[in-house]
Every structure is written in C-alpha cells, then in structure tokens.
Amino acid sequence: MTAPPSPSSRDKILDVAEARFAQRGYSGVGLRELAEAAELSKSSLFHHFPSKAALYCSVLDRVLQRLAARLAPAPGPQTTAAARLEILLDALLDVLAEQATTSRLLLRALFEDDDLPEEGLPEADAMNATLTGILAAVRGLIEQGVAEGSFRPVSPAHTLQSLIGITIYHFASGDFGEELLGQPIFSAAAVQERREEVKAFVRHGLLIRDA
Amino acid sequence: MTAPPSPSSRDKILDVAEARFAQRGYSGVGLRELAEAAELSKSSLFHHFPSKAALYCSVLDRVLQRLAARLAPAPGPQTTAAARLEILLDALLDVLAEQATTSRLLLRALFEDDDLPEEGLPEADAMNATLTGILAAVRGLIEQGVAEGSFRPVSPAHTLQSLIGITIYHFASGDFGEELLGQPIFSAAAVQERREEVKAFVRHGLLIRDA
DNA sequence: TTGCCCCCCGACCGATCGGTCGGGTAGGTT
DNA sequence: AACCTACCCGACCGATCGGTCGGGGGGCAA
Numbered sequence: 001m002t003a004p005p006s007p008s009s010r011d012k013i014l015d016v017a018e019a020r021f022a023q024r025g026y027s028g029v030g031l032r033e034l035a036e037a038a039e040l041s042k043s044s045l046f047h048h049f050p051s052k053a054a055l056y057c058s059v060l061d062r063v064l065q066r067l068a069a070r071l072a073p074a075p076g077p078q079t080t081a082a083a084r085l086e087i088l089l090d091a092l093l094d095v096l097a098e099q100a101t102t103s104r105l106l107l108r109a110l111f112e113d114d115d116l117p118e119e120g121l122p123e124a125d126a127m128n129a130t131l132t133g134i135l136a137a138v139r140g141l142i143e144q145g146v147a148e149g150s151f152r153p154v155s156p157a158h159t160l161q162s163l164i165g166i167t168i169y170h171f172a173s174g175d176f177g178e179e180l181l182g183q184p185i186f187s188a189a190a191v192q193e194r195r196e197e198v199k200a201f202v203r204h205g206l207l208i209r210d211a
Numbered sequence: 212m213t214a215p216p217s218p219s220s221r222d223k224i225l226d227v228a229e230a231r232f233a234q235r236g237y238s239g240v241g242l243r244e245l246a247e248a249a250e251l252s253k254s255s256l257f258h259h260f261p262s263k264a265a266l267y268c269s270v271l272d273r274v275l276q277r278l279a280a281r282l283a284p285a286p287g288p289q290t291t292a293a294a295r296l297e298i299l300l301d302a303l304l305d306v307l308a309e310q311a312t313t314s315r316l317l318l319r320a321l322f323e324d325d326d327l328p329e330e331g332l333p334e335a336d337a338m339n340a341t342l343t344g345i346l347a348a349v350r351g352l353i354e355q356g357v358a359e360g361s362f363r364p365v366s367p368a369h370t371l372q373s374l375i376g377i378t379i380y381h382f383a384s385g386d387f388g389e390e391l392l393g394q395p396i397f398s399a400a401a402v403q404e405r406r407e408e409v410k411a412f413v414r415h416g417l418l419i420r421d422a
Numbered sequence: 423t424t425g426c427c428c429c430c431c432g433a434c435c436g437a438t439c440g441g442t443c444g445g446g447t448a449g450g451t452t
Numbered sequence: 453a454a455c456c457t458a459c460c461c462g463a464c465c466g467a468t469c470g471g472t473c474g475g476g477g478g479g480c481a482a
Binding site for chain 2: 468469470471472
Binding site: 030031032042043046051052 | 438439440441442443
C-alpha cells in the first residue's frame with residue numbers, strides 16, 4: 001500500500017516485454033524495441049534486469065505466478081475429482097481468455113525448452129519451480145479421478161499433456177482460424193462458446209460418465 | 212528416376228533447416244549455422260533460396276506436403292465419420308511420431324502468425340494453400356460426424372482447434388515431461404501407449420458413444 | 423577453343439544484436 | 453557541506469545478422 005498505483009519502471013518493462021515476447025518469441029524481440037516501448041533507454045533495462053534471458057524468465061515467472069494464484073483457491077482432494085476438474089477448468093479458461101498473451105507465453109515456455117541459451121540463472125530456477133507446482137497439482141487431480149474410478153484409466157502424464165494442448169493451444173492460436181477457417185473463432189463474443197466446448201471436450205475425453 | 216538417391220544440396224539445406232527451425236524457431240537460427248551444418252558456404256544458400264524467409268516457407272511447405280500425402284489416402288465421405296476419424300488419427304499420429312521435427316514445426320507454423328516478417332513471397336502462399344487444404348479436410352470430417360449424429364453437436368472450427376492442440380502439441384513437447392513430470396513420456400517405447408491414449412481422448416471427446 | 427550454365431566460394435556491406443562504461447541527476451542522511 | 457543510493461542516459465564495444473558482389477571451376481555443346 002506504500003506504493004500508489006503508478007506503474008513502476010520495472011513493471012512497465014515487464015508489461016511491454018510480456019506482450020512482445022508473446023507475439024514473436026525470445027529471439028524475435030530486441031532490447032532496443034523493448035526499451036523504446038517502455039519509454040526508457042536500453043541501458044536502463046540492465047539496471048532492472050541483469051540480462052535479456054533473466055528478463056524473459058522474469059516475465060514467464062510473473063505469468064506463472066498469476067496463473068498459480070488463480071488456480072490456488074480450488075478445493076482439495078476431499079471434493080470429487082470431477083467437481084475439482086470443473087472448477088480448475090473454469091479458472092484456467094478464465095485466465096487464458098482474459099489476456100491473450102498468457103496462453104502464447106505459456107505455450108512457448110512449455111514446448112520450447114531450448115529457447116533460452118543460459119540455464120543456470122536463478123530466475124529460470126524460480127520459474128521452473130512455479131511451473132512444476134502447477135503441473136503437479138493438475139496431475140494430482142487426474143490421479144485422484146483415476147483412483148476414484150470417475151476418470152477413464154488414463155496415464156496421468158500423457159493426459160496432462162493432452163489437457164495442456166487442448167486448453168493452452170486452443171487460446172494461443174487465436175486469430176489464425178479467422179483466415180484459414182473462414183470464420184472468426186476468437187472474437188470476444190465467441191469466447192464463452194469456446195469455453196464450453198473445450199470444457200465439454202475435456203469432460204467427455206476424461207470422464208467415463210458424468211451425471 | 213533420373214536423379215540417383217544422392218541428396219542434392221537443396222535437399223540437404225532443407226533437411227538441416229528443418230531440424231534447426233524446429234528446435235529454435237525462425238529468428239533463433241542464423242544462416243551461418245545452417246550453411247555450416249549443410250557443409251556449404253552461406254552465399255550458396257542464396258543460390259538455392261532467394262531469402263531466409265523463403266527458405267523457412269519452403270521448409271514448412273515440404274513438411275505440410277509430406278503430411279498431406281500421408282493423410283490423402285483416407286476414405287471419402289461414403290465411410291462413416293467415426294471410421295474416417297480413426298484412420299486419419301492413425302495416419303496423423305504416425306507422421307508425428309516418426310520425426311519429432313514435424314510436430315514442432317507445425318506447432319510453430321500454426322500459432323505463430325507473426326513469425327515471418329514478409330508476407331508477399333510466393334513460397335508463403337504455396338505453404339498456406341497446402342495448410343488450408345489439410346485443415347479443410349479435417350474440418351469436413353468433423354462436420355460429417357456432426358451431421359451423422361455420431362459426433363456430439365460441436366462447432367467444427369473450435370473442435371478442429373482442440374484436435375490440433377491435443378495431437379500436435381502432445382508430440383511437440385516431447386521431453387519436457389521427462390524433467391518436470393518425473394517420468395519419460397516420449398521414449399520410443401512409450402510412443403505406442405501415447406498414441407492410444409491420444410486416440411482414446413479424441414474418441415471420447417468427440418463421439419457420444421462408440422459401441 | 424570458345425562460350426555458356428550451374429554450382430560454389432571468400433570478401434565485404436550496412437544494420438542490428440546483447441552488453442558495458444562513465445557520467446549525470448534527484449532525493450535522502452549525516 | 454559531503455556523501456550515498458537509486459535511477460537514467462548517450463556513446464561505444466565486439467560480434468553477428470541477412471544479403472550482395474565478383475569471380476572461380478567443371479561440364480557440355482558448338
């Protein structure tokens with residue numbers, strides 16, 4: 001509360017970097033472009049972040065922290081896995097639908113292991129820890145459902161992959177369908193319909209029978 | 212048949228470019244690295260391809276052509292949509308499992324619209340045409356299934372997105388699970404199991420009942 | 423032999439890359 | 453006054469970027 005809502009330079013850098021990295025990836029964005037967008041000198045970036053790789057990891061970590069905060073209030077294993085899945089899917093799809101940058105950044109972070117040249121920097125470790133926590137939670141939910149018998153006897157690891165693909169990718173490739181499929185599928189009006197279809201797909205793919 | 216199986220320089224360039232672009236993306240790979248890997252001079256690349264963007268599009272187009280060739284022998288609408296889906300999924304998963312580069316390249320091509328700076332070059336148009344054909348075929352299959360009543364009443368465009376995510380992404384993020392999930396999920400031994408789980412997920416997610 | 427392609431090459435171009443350096447300014451402490 | 457810290461900047465660094473240029477060598481037809 002000591003800091004008024006004026007965005008600090010550091011947050012401003014993170015904001016513009018998140019947007020740019022989501023659009024064109026790590027190596028597709030230069031620091032000069034980021035500095036100009038943040039209304040700062042390129043040298044000033046290095047006052048807030050030690051390197052470009054560290055800045056990228058900080059951006060990813062902030063996204064993952066936001067995601068984890070939204071997924072945290074889900075109920076624990078005392079609830080049935082089917083109910084937990086519904087709540088988690090709702091929260092996840094809410095986050096993905098709110099900012100288009102989130103899904104793209106997550107998709108890049110998940111399938112591009114080799115994107116960042118350096119690996120030893122502490123920002124990367126923090127980011128991986130956050131990511132691992134989220135994935136472990138979702139995986140635990142799947143395992144619970146399989147143990148309960150309400151989910152088909154799937155492999156939790158494989159199914160987690162499918163779950164990520166069906167949700168993250170669905171929102172990451174937003175407007176490509178507009179050109180190639182002949183109809184807009186990421187307009188604000190279609191988000192709700194999209195949400196329900198993704199949820200239904202996951203529900204039917206994962207559960208044997210619901211209700 | 213006039214050309215013996217000795218790989219021409221052009222094909223060699225395409226091979227190494229496909230592998231590198233799949234790993235680190237368009238802007239993450241330099242022409243010097245490609246030339247060295249292809250055992251050629253950087254200047255010689257420009258003898259075979261007019262620019263880096265054109266080379267990238269040629270790589271993508273070759274991947275899509277391979278994919279289209281494998282998906283083409285699927286039966287037409289006289290067969291039931293459920294049977295066609297099985298055949299198409301088998302062919303698609305075969306292609307994705309064979310070369311790890313394919314899925315990664317496809318994933319990048321599908322969700323990175325902004326990756327290539329130039330848009331007017333003819334290689335990009337050819338690539339987009341090939342891609343549009345493949346997507347239209349799959350979409351037609353979904354529409355047939357919905358019309359038949361064997362598929363849930365889904366929106367074909369949204370479901371196509373889910374289908375891509377669940378298949379392409381599943382194979383693109385190969386070894387990330389090995390580190391973060393605690394067990395290898397893309398080892399050669401696990402490919403078959405992975406295939407069956409993806410197929411089952413799609414089947415249950417798309418069909419109401421399949422006997 | 424001459425001329426023509428095809429394929430390849432080293433050298434070079436301007437631009438941009440990530441990153442460093444020294445200095446400058448405002449605010450707070452002593 | 454002196455000092456320190458936080459923040460920001462222009463100028464500069466070596467390296468690499470995509471791309472161009474002129475030319476060399478081999479095959480082949482006239």
